[in-house]
Amino acid sequence: MSLRGQFKVLKMAFDREAAEQGNIKVLGKTDTREEIIDCDTNELFAGCESVMDIEDVVETFWNRLNDPYTNTTIVKVIKVEPC
Secondary structure, eight states: OOOOSEEEEEEEEEEHHHHHTTOOOBOSSSSOEEEEEETTTOGGGTTOOSHHHHHHHHHHHHHTSSSSSOOSEEEEEEEEEEO
16 A cells, blocks of 8 residues: 655765765765655655655655766665654
């Protein structure tokens, strides 16, 4: 059964090249960012059945914006929880 309602997603963005070399650099003015997603109104999350599904959709969306796989940053979800 698909999830319903809003969820808070805590995520971080890392520099891909630095991460590949073992030097994680956090991008942005803060270490983490919060995003509120609504499974009832956002088509991307319509089929999500668990918070792990939400994590997968968020990371896939942000990490696969450019094709081929050349984006300079990697987004990692830290936590997903109901609002």
